[in-house]
Amino acid sequence: MTALPIPAPVIEILGLYKDYQTPAGPFPVLKEVNLAIHVGEFVAIMGPSGSGKSTFMNILGCLDRPTSGAYVLEGQDVARMNKDATARLRGQALGFVFQGFNLLPRMSLEDNVALPLVYCNTPKEERRRRARALLAKVGLEQYASSLPNRISGGQQQRVAIARALVNTPRLILADEPTGNLDSHTSKEIMELFSDLNREGITIVLVTHEPDIALYAHRQVRFLDGRIVHDAPTRESTHLTAPESIC
Amino acid sequence: MLIGMFHEAWSAMGANRMRSLLTMLGMVIGVGAVVLMMAIGQGAQYAVAESINSMGSNLFIVLSGGTNSGGVRSGTGSAPSLTTADADAIRELSGVAAASPSQNGSAQLVHGALNWNTSVIGAVPDYLEVRSWSLASGDPFTASDLRSATRVALIGQTAAENLFADEDPVGKTLRIGQAPYQILGVLAKKGQSLDGRDQDDVLIVPLTTAQRKLFGTPFQGSVRSIMVKAERAETMPQVEIAINDLLRQRHRIREGQDSDFSVRNLTAIADSAAETTRVMSLLLGAIASVSLLVGGIGIMNIMLVSVTERTREIGIRMAIGARERDVLTQFLLEAIIISVVGCLIGLAIGIGGAVLINRLTDTPVVISGSTVLVAFSVAAATGIFFGFYPARKAARLDPIEALRYQ
Numbered sequence: 062m063t064a065l066p067i068p069a070p071v072i073e074i075l076g077l078y079k080d081y082q083t084p085a086g087p088f089p090v091l092k093e094v095n096l097a098i099h100v101g102e103f104v105a106i107m108g109p110s111g112s113g114k115s116t117f118m119n120i121l122g123c124l125d126r127p128t129s130g131a132y133v134l135e136g137q138d139v140a141r142m143n144k145d146a147t148a149r150l151r152g153q154a155l156g157f158v159f160q161g162f163n164l165l166p167r168m169s170l171e172d173n174v175a176l177p178l179v180y181c182n183t184p185k186e187e188r189r190r191r192a193r194a195l196l197a198k199v200g201l202e203q204y205a206s207s208l209p210n211r212i213s214g215g216q217q218q219r220v221a222i223a224r225a226l227v228n229t230p231r232l233i234l235a236d237e238p239t240g241n242l243d244s245h246t247s248k249e250i251m252e253l254f255s256d257l258n259r260e261g262i263t264i265v266l267v268t269h270e271p272d273i274a275l276y277a278h279r280q281v282r283f284l285d286g287r288i289v290h291d292a293p294t295r296e297s298t299h300l301t302a303p304e305s306i307c
Numbered sequence: 308m309l310i311g312m313f314h315e316a317w318s319a320m321g322a323n324r325m326r327s328l329l330t331m332l333g334m335v336i337g338v339g340a341v342v343l344m345m346a347i348g349q350g351a352q353y354a355v356a357e358s359i360n361s362m363g364s365n366l367f368i369v370l371s372g373g374t375n376s377g378g379v380r381s382g383t384g385s386a387p388s389l390t391t392a393d394a395d396a397i398r399e400l401s402g403v404a405a406a407s408p409s410q411n412g413s414a415q416l417v418h419g420a421l422n423w424n425t426s427v428i429g430a431v432p433d434y435l436e437v438r439s440w441s442l443a444s445g446d447p448f449t450a451s452d453l454r455s456a457t458r459v460a461l462i463g464q465t466a467a468e469n470l471f472a473d474e475d476p477v478g479k480t481l482r483i484g485q486a487p488y489q490i491l492g493v494l495a496k497k498g499q500s501l502d503g504r505d506q507d508d509v510l511i512v513p514l515t516t517a518q519r520k521l522f523g524t525p526f527q528g529s530v531r532s533i534m535v536k537a538e539r540a541e542t543m544p545q546v547e548i549a550i551n552d553l554l555r556q557r558h559r560i561r562e563g564q565d566s567d568f569s570v571r572n573l574t575a576i577a578d579s580a581a582e583t584t585r586v587m588s589l590l591l592g593a594i595a596s597v598s599l600l601v602g603g604i605g606i607m608n609i610m611l612v613s614v615t616e617r618t619r620e621i622g623i624r625m626a627i628g629a630r631e632r633d634v635l636t637q638f639l640l641e642a643i644i645i646s647v648v649g650c651l652i653g654l655a656i657g658i659g660g661a662v663l664i665n666r667l668t669d670t671p672v673v674i675s676g677s678t679v680l681v682a683f684s685v686a687a688a689t690g691i692f693f694g695f696y697p698a699r700k701a702a703r704l705d706p707i708e709a710l711r712y713q
Contacts, residue, residue, distance in 0.1 A: 124626060124706045145630045152628015163623045163710070167322045179311050180628040224627065 069136065070097040071232055071263050072121065077130035079116055079286075087128075090116045092286040094130070098265065100231070103258040105274035105294070106267045108283030115236070117283065118267050122155060122234050123147040135231065152180050156225025158235035162217040164209040164224075170196065171205040174224045181228070195223035199253065215246030222253060226262075233257065235266045239273055251276045309636075316640040323613075327645060330609045333602030334649025334689070335656060338682050340595035342657025345678045347664070348588020350671035355584045358499055359577040363438040365404070365543060366574055367535040369397070369550060372567035387529035388558065388567040391431075391514065394533045396553060398433070402546040404538045407434035408530035410514060412522045416470055418481040423469040427483075427510045429517020435461075437536040445477040445492025448513055456515035458488045463509035464496045486520065488512065540574065547572060596685075602649070603689035610642050610697035621701050622709025635702040642694020643687060650686030654679060 077094040080087035091113045098104055108114045119125035120132060123139055132139045135154060139147060151157070164173045175192035183191075196202045199219035201212070209217055218238060225233055235254065239247035247270075255276055258264050266277060274280050275294060282290035320327040371388040394408040410429035415422055428434070431453055435441070448459045460481070467476045476490045497506040518524045537546045550570050558567055614621070621634055658679075661672040 119707050122626070124710075145632070148625065148628055148630040151626060157626050159626075159710070163619070163626075165620055165623060167318065176624070177627040179315075180624075180630070180633055185311065228628075 070099045070133075071102075071135060072096070072098040072265075073131070073133040075131045075133075077120070077127045077132065079113070079120065079125070080128045090286055091120075091127070094286075094288060096281065096288065096291070098263065100263055101258070101261055102279060103255070103264045103277045104266065104279045104281060105277035106265065106281050106283065107269060107271075107274055109269070112283040113286040114267055114283045118234060118236050118265075121265060122157060123150050149181075152177050153228050154230055154232065156222075156228065156230040156233040158218070158221050158225050158233060158238045160237035160240040162209070162214070162221045162241070164217055164220060166209055169206045169208060170201065170212070170220050173209065173220060174227055177224065177228050191227055192223075195226055196220070198226075199223045213246075214242055215249060218242065218246075218250050219253065222250070222257075226257070230262070232263045232265065235264065237267055237269070239268065239270065247273060312633075312637055312640055313644075316637060316644055319637075319641060320644065326609060330605055330645050331649035331652070333605035334599075334646050334686060335602075335653040337595070337599030337602035337689075338650045338653025338686055339657040339660065340598045341592060341682050341685070342654055342674070342678060343660045343664075344591035344595040345588065345682075346657070346661035346672040346674045347670060348584070348591045349673035349675060349678070350665075351584045352581070352588055353673045354671045355577075355581050359574075359581060360439070363440070363536065364574065365537040365540050366437070366572075367537065367543075367547060367550065368571050368573055369393075369533040369535060369554070370569050370571065371529075371531055372565075372569065387524070387526060389530050389533055389554075390528045391530060392528060393554060393557060394431070394530070396557060397533060397535055397550055400546065400549050400553060402538050402542045402549065404536045405433040405436040406533055406535045407431045407437045408514060408533045409434060410517045410522060410524070410530055411532075412517070414483045414510070414521065416466065416481050416483060416510065418470040418479065421470050421472070423466060425463070425466045425469075425508050425510055427512060427517065427521065429512055429514040429521065431514050434511065434534070437534045439536075440497065441495045442492040443495045444475070445490070448491055453513045453515055456513060456519050458486055458516060458520065459491050459513065460488045461492045461494055461511040462490050463494045463507040463511075465505050465508040466510055467493055483521065543572060543574065599685060599689065603646070603693040606642055606645055606690060607693035607697060609645075610638060610694055611700070613641070614638065614697045614701040617701075618704060618709045618712040621704050622706050622712065625704070625706035626710060631702040634704075635698045638698035638701045639691065639694050642698065643690040646686045646690030646694075647683075650683055653686070654682060657682070 074094055074096045077091055078089065079091040080089050082088075094117065106114050106117065116125065120127055123134070123142075127140055130140075134150065137150075139150065142150070164170070165176070168176070171189065171192045174195055175188040178188040178191065193202060193205060196205055199222060201216055201219055201223070204212055204216070209220070212220070222233075222238075233254075238254075239250055242250060251273060254264055254266065264277075266273075268274050277294055279293050280290065281288055369389065389408070391408050394406050397403060398406040407430050411426060412429075413424060413426045415424050432447055432450060435447055442461070443464070445461070447461065448457070452459050462470075462476050462481075470476070470481060471479065476493055479490050480487045481490065482488070494507070494509070494511070500506050512521065514530070524530075535546070535550065537543050547570055551566070554568055554570075555566055560566055621629075624634060658674055661674055664670055665672045
């Protein structure tokens with residue numbers, strides 16, 4: 062069997078530092094982070110609170126900029142882009158899924174799903190068609206014209222995933238997507254992520270629950286602003302991982 | 308894109324209907340007040356302009372001086388110092404369009420069973436030009452009527468109505484005392500003068516007729532006043548000086564001596580009346596504008612609250628691809644919609660109020676297109692101006708902070 066050419070990574074992070082400015086001077090949150098994520102990977106980012114994983118996710122999501130170092134997303138250096146360009150990346154290359162779902166409460170589910178398309182000038186009919194299709198994909202087409210507060214948390218998260226998918230992004234960033242859900246619903250959501258991953262979408266997920274991280278194929282663990290563990294998921298990790306780490 | 312955003316802004320306002328309405332109310336009252344005040348102010352200006360035009364434009368009146376007999380001083384116009392010859396001389400001055408000596412009085416007019424007391428003006432044919440007065444029907448009297456002091460007259464509309472009722476007065480004869488006067492023409496309607504007199508309650512006869520057959524004069528050819536019309540408004544100061552110089556020379560008044568006549572610029576009086584109403588309408592507009600300003604500040608206030616309240620929403624929008632510009636546009640659109648819709652309602656109320664005032668009190672009101680245009684653009688500008696700061700505040704939010712906001 063011949064070796065496949067190694068594809069360029071979707072995400073490439075080199076020597077990334079992030080300081081927060083505090084009255085007492087700069088406070089380092091991320092120190093010398095290096096990471097490459099390739100197309101089709103399903104990565105779980107773990108670590109205790111304060112370890113820098115949320116800051117790292119914000120940088121991955123083009124919401125924040127590194128203090129130094131390079132962040133290359135699909136071959137483009139994000140650190141050098143202006144605000145409009147990063148906004149375009151957020152809208153078109155990335156899909157966000159949040160812990161708190163973050164649907165707009167005054168809009169119908171269909172409009173919520175279609176919202177990212179508004180910011181890239183998709184015609185109204187096309188927006189409708191794609192929003193309907195994605196709601197159907199997550200099994201909620203019958204609620205298209207309902208408001209978010211009419212459905213359950215698990216259903217809201219499905220809608221949020223549909224919204225993240227509406228621009229057919231290559232990469233989905235999920236920040237504790239199951240943090241507000243019970244274990245049964247969490248399982249459903251994680252299976253949805255697994256399905257999407259099988260369809261070829263790269264997924265990066267932040268979680269502090271080891272059994273959620275098991276769905277990923279690779280686990281990256283942060284501690285004090287550094288990556289201390291980066292390995293493929295093994296069944297045994299789940300069983301032996303000490304609770305204190307999480 | 309913009310249509311989608313417009314739709315969104317509209318639904319955002321619908322979500323907080325009461326608040327949007329109250330914010331709008333500030334605009335409604337502001338615009339309504341401006342439109343109403345401007346309508347009343349311009350109505351007053353219009354009324355003044357009407358009465359100025361009815362008096363005739365570019366007018367001087369030359370009055371003879373007073374007398375002093377044994378310490379008892381009579382008022383201006385009592386001395387027989389002006390003559391018809393003075394008027395003829397003034398007419399020759401450059402810059403003078405026409406000049407007419409006149410002798411005024413009043414008389415009891417009789418026609419058939421009706422009689423009526425009216426003011427009688429003895430004048431020369433030039434008088435009609437001086438006063439910019441035309442005839443509604445009939446013909447003016449001529450220089451030959453003046454020479455031979457014929458008993459002919461031009462009648463004003465009010466006097467005509469009172470003496471002739473529905474009949475056409477032209478060609479008819481009326482009596483003053485025992486003497487018959489033939490009506491040659493009916494004057495066009497002029498309306499009220501600045502001081503509220505009815506200018507149409509009048510009878511104009513040749514000056515010579517008035518002097519010889521009606522009122523008498525201290526001596527042949529003397530008149531109490533001469534009305535002069537200048538050719539152009541700009542040359543009025545020069546013409547005034549020229550009239551003064553000419554009459555002082557003709558009356559042989561030495562340097563340092565008081566004139567035995569006075570020249571008054573009637574346009575100046577009219578101008579000051581016009582200026583007064585202009586200032587008044589400006590003042591009304593300014594006061595009303597304050598409420599527009601307050602309305603604008605109300606919009607800013609509510610928009611700031613709205614931005615704070617929707618911080619999280621703004622964060623979400625930014626996370627899924629909204630640029631700063633998109634957020635700015637969204638909030639600016641909301642402010643503009645509030646102010647423009649408020650403005651339309653305010654316009655309707657202002658115009659309705661003006662019409663109502665006009666109906667109820669007979670106050671003249673003028674609603675000009677420019678008022679509507681100005682009110683509308685001021686409202687839109689207010690929306691943009693007072694909506695810009697909150698909208699920019701929204702657009703400059705840090706998406707991470709905004710997403711974290713509870």
